Amino acid sequence: MTDKKPVQIRMSDYPATGNARDIWRVTHDSLRPVEDGEVLVRLDYISIDPGMRGWITNKRSYMPPVKPGGVMRAFGVGEIVESRATGLAVGDQVTGFTGVQTHGVFKQENLRKVGIPGVPPHTFLSGLGMTGYTGYFGMTDIGQPKEGETVVVSAASGAVGSIAAQIAKLAGARVVGIAGGPDKCSYLIDELGLDAAIDYKKGDISAALNANCPDGIDLYFDNVGGDILSAVLNQMNYQGRIVVCGGISQYGDFASAAGPANFMTVVTHSLSMRGFTMRDYMHRVPEALDWLVPAWKERRIKFREHIVEGIENFPNAFDMIFDGKNHGKLLLKLG
Known part of the structure; x- marks a missing residue:
């Protein structure tokens, strides 16, 4: 004892x-x-x-x-x-x-x-645990980023978002991260090597998305929901994909959590939108580790x-x- x-x-x-x-x-x-x-x-x-x-x-x-x-x-x-x-x-x-x-x-x-x-x-x-597995499966299995696509990741400096964003970058996509504050945005560019970073605390998120995603958005990895999800929906390309990993902006009041007012964009732009939790992937954890451990040791990903x-x-x-x-x-x- x-x-x-x-x-x-x-x-x-x-x-x-x-x-x-x-x-x-x-x-x-x-x-x-x-x-x-x-x-x-x-x-x-x-x-x-x-x-x-x-x-x-x-x-x-x-x-x-x-x-x-x-x-x-x-x-x-x-x-x-x-x-x-x-x-x-x-x-x-x-x-x-x-x-x-x-x-x-x-x-x-x-x-x-x-x-x-x-x-x-x-x-x-951390990166070799549940958050790493979540970013890995959400991006590789559901998102499936492709070379040349524009991928947006919210809460991109966070534990899950940072892994997902780096995986999309390694796949050859143009990756735009959304985070809160200049320090986190600098981290996305200087340390993780993303193509652009948007500080959601600075003002008009829609204008920032438009400026940083001139060809629209092919894939969105959502960790926050709320107003940011609404802004991204307006700029999704035809047959774009949305991976719903979380909705931290709604966690303070689950009972009153609301979906985006422009949800019909999912219909008009033939979008696919899929949520998931690690419960869906627990049987595949060794697969994630087989990728994450060497990628971390070789510094292809950071956390x-x-x-x-x-x-x-x-x-x-x-x-x-x-x-x-x-x-x-x-x-x-x-x-």
């Missing part, structure tokens, strides 16, 4: 519209004994993701919401410190849905062993991480991702 008292972040109740600050509770509950087929894990890093807002909303979604009083759902990575499971040994690094806690007892089948020489374990929560330290700072980190204050994949370091 652990020699440190476990710490958990629990959700006390479903939050009021747009406000989750007051629902978090810190507990120090003891761990139950490890049974056959289970392991005790000391968590080192937790992933902070936009999808967390949906997990604490009592509405129909791709997975059940967190129950009041439950440990907040999250992906984590850590080291096994006690094992009664075949194939998982003390010292192994594992990842999975661990929750926001410093230690936990988990069934073997709910974890995946990670460990590649020269690759830090927490990387499997950055924004690390907040201390489990007690989870509420701040949660707010940060919805305020757009993180630069790269947001992780919570527990140790």
